[in-house]
Amino acid sequence: MIILPGGGRVLVVTCRDISSLVVDRLCDQARGQNTTVTCFYFDFAARKEQSATAMLGSLLKQIVSGMEAIPEDISRAFQEQKKAIGGRGPLLIYIVKMLQTITSSQRTFVSIDALDECVTVHRVKILDSLKQILEKSPGTRVFITGRPHIRAEMEKRFGGKVISVPLCPNEEDIIRYILVRLRG
Numbered sequence: 001m002i003i004l005p006g007g008g009r010v011l012v013v014t015c016r017d018i019s020s021l022v023v024d025r026l027c028d029q030a031r032g033q034n035t036t037v038t039c040f041y042f043d044f045a046a047r048k049e050q051s052a053t054a055m056l057g058s059l060l061k062q063i064v065s066g067m068e069a070i071p072e073d074i075s076r077a078f079q080e081q082k083k084a085i086g087g088r089g090p091l092l093i094y095i096v097k098m099l100q101t102i103t104s105s106q107r108t109f110v111s112i113d114a115l116d117e118c119v120t121v122h123r124v125k126i127l128d129s130l131k132q133i134l135e136k137s138p139g140t141r142v143f144i145t146g147r148p149h150i151r152a153e154m155e156k157r158f159g160g161k162v163i164s165v166p167l168c169p170n171e172e173d174i175i176r177y178i179l180v181r182l183r184g
Contacts, residue, residue, distance in 0.1 A: 018167065019113035019145050026109045036103075038062040039111040042118045050118060052125035053092045059110060060095055063102050074098050096129045103137035116146035123150070127157040134161075 019039065026037045038059045042050055064070055077098060081090050090098070102108075110130070115123060134140055144154070154162050 019111050019143070022143055023111050026111070030109070033107070035107040035109070036063050036066060037109045037111070039113070042112070042114040042116075044114075044117045047117065047119050050122065052122045052129060053089070053095060055112075055118075055122070055126060056092065056095045056099065056129055057089060060099055060102075063099070063108070067102075071101065073101065092125065092129065096132050099129075099133050100136040103133060103140045107139040108137065109141050109143065111143045113145050115144050116150045123153070127153065131157055134158075 019041065023037060023039045029035075030037050039062075040055050040058055042055075060074075064074060077090055077094055081094075112126075115126070118126065130142055134142065148166065151162075151164050154164070
């Protein structure tokens with residue numbers, strides 16, 4: 001079992017396919033509580049579409065869709081952006097502010113899978129945005145999976161708040177995986 005650390009810390013796991021298990025577990029534990037669970041899965045094939053704005057906007061949409069009533073300032077921000085040419089969505093800075101507002105008043109878990117597959121320029125913006133959100137939202141916990149090479153980037157942005165858990169499959173896990181794939 002993985003326990004998400006307290007105090008605005010960030011947990012980084014260097015293994016794939018664990019995020020869905022974590023999200024399922026968190027959703028089970030969050031039932032009936034004032035707790036929100038959000039997730040985003042990066043995909044190498046969709047790198048161009050997965051910007052910081054799109055990713056954080058997706059998290060915001062997940063949170064808002066679970067609310068009984070949309071806060072007035074969030075509704076107003078979306079209405080203002082609709083009036084802009086082409087009806088563009090909110091800018092990253094406004095999405096971050098909205099996430100700060102919402103997550104500061106409720107416990108929130110954010111799971112991000114395969115952050116290493118995000119384009120570097122977007123990854124930097126995402127990490128900076130998450131840092132801003134965590135500074136205003138002490139009840140928010142972030143769980144990230146990715147390959148080991150992003151660990152230094154995470155530690156640079158979050159300092160001593162990163163707990164890294166390297167997970168590697170053992171030989172038995174690999175054999176079981178291959179056998180399942182060969183049968184299916």
